Amino acid sequence: MAVIEKFSTKLDGKIYSWVNPSAEDIGASSIEFLNALPGPTHIHVSGEDSSRCRATVTLLHGNEPSGLHAIYEVLKQRVPAAVDMHYFILNVDAARQAPGFIYRMLPQHKDLNRCFKPPYGNTEPELLAKNLIRLLQQLQPECVIDIHNTSGSSPSFGVTTFMDERHDALVSLFTHRMIVTDLQLGSLMEISETMMPTVTIECGGAQDRESHLMATEGLSKYISLQDILSERHEDMSLEFFHNPMRLELKEDRDIAYGDHCLLSEGVTLLPGVENYNFGFVDSSIRLGFVAGILKDSLSLKDTAGAEMISDYFELRRGELYPRKKIKLFMVTSNPEIARKDCLFYLVEPDD
Ligand SMILES: [Zn+2]
Structure with a gap:
């Protein structure tokens, strides 16, 4: 039985909790799924080995739906999770603004994916960022992926601020292009330095059909494989782009x-x-x-x-x-x- 808290319109950086939603609970499409969310939401899905967990973050940008679509698909298809999964779907309010998936963030709001660095102010995106970090610190997932779309039409790629085989392995679940950057902008992946391996996956353009497919395929591997951190998952080698x-x-x-x-x-x-x-x-x-x-x-x-x-x-x-x-x-x-x-x-x- 799914547990879902009641919807509140108060802006306080709150992240709602939803445990083991059933395929029926999430609706008949990713849009219905989005509309079923009470606001920024943490979905906890039990896996085979509950002593370990992994996290997936998406909709930091409201106009980048591939990650939401992929989470909807793996929940709908009941893809078995090897370990406990924590999905964080955050900028739900921006994504829901009519006609849907148009706003990167709500007008007048800061870019949520530039808020992951102290000091945290009291605006809604900064509070959300702070709460997400607090939850990740509590849950201690073995890794985090943050799924985005590029703003224009583009091939897919991964981005990391940290170079080692764990980050390479994570990106290779999704794509073979890897951007390595020292730029510190306050994006979520920068927590790799101090917390756990975290990569950004850019699935390609929001309008490109392949973007949804690659997100779903990559996420299915991310949740079902036993070991996702020690080996690359593509036959082709990664193509690196350093310090853009x-x-x-x-x-x-x-x-x-x-x-x-x-x-x-x-x-x-x-x-x-x-x-x-x-x-x-x-x-x-x-x-x-x-x-x-x-x-x-x-x-x-x-x-x-x-x-x-x-x-x-x-x-x-x-x-x-x-x-x-x-x-x-x-x-x-x-x-x-x-x-x-x-x-x-x-x-x-x-x-
Ligand atoms: Zn983005």
């Missing part, structure tokens, strides 16, 4: 997307830039337009915080070009995400 840099918009500038310069102050990116996700661009590829001086509109910091924009990009008669061969990923065509987060990440080729 973020191309960010300067605070007082704006961004637009179009095939000619749309702003008299700021950046216009060509809409097709999204197609370069995990592809190379070089100095022959026009990316867009910048009105005025490059460094007044865009910033590219290395991991030491040094400004690198002029080393990697240049303007030719107002048109934006890379100065050298680089690989792009997390390219967004959503101006809101470009403004609040970044335009894209880039790495230099290894060769």
Whole structure:
């Protein structure tokens, strides 16, 4: 019999608890499942070996549904859990805003996946982040995966702030691309340093059908295999991308997307830039337009915080070009995400 607490609209960072929901309890679709949640929810599913447990976090961003879909599928299909499973579905309120899965976070709220670092303030996302950390400290899962979607169409990849075979093994349940970063932004995976192995899985675009499938397949392995930390689970080897840099918009500038310069102050990116996700661009590829001086509109910091924009990009008669061969990923065509987060990440080729 499922135990579920009553819904409350109070914003206090509360995470509701739901123990062993039945296939009937969760509804007939992932949307019905979302609507059955009382708010941010912790679902506890008993596994064969209850002396161990693993955690899965998703919907830190309300517009990234693949993780929710995967949890719905494994609950519906009753995929047997090798160990106890703890699912945390957090930004339910943002995900539910009509027409559904549109808002990364509620308007005026902080990005929840930038809140996992002290000091924790008293806003709803910071309280939620703090409560999740407290629950993970209590439960001591052997590992945590945090399932996201990329904002644009993209191949899947994993992200880690910590390099060792446990993190490689976790990512290889889902994908063969692995980004290793030192960037400290306050994202959940940064708890790897002090708590337990934690990786971010980026399933590809929210609109891409394969994203839901890969999330479900990976999660099924994550919950059913006895050992998920000591060996890689794909035949193909992992492709690593080290220390990506973020191309960010300067605070007082704006961004637009179009095939000619749309702003008299700021950046216009060509809409097709999204197609370069995990592809190379070089100095022959026009990316867009910048009105005025490059460094007044865009910033590219290395991991030491040094400004690198002029080393990697240049303007030719107002048109934006890379100065050298680089690989792009997390390219967004959503101006809101470009403004609040970044335009894209880039790495230099290894060769
Ligand atoms: Zn996300």
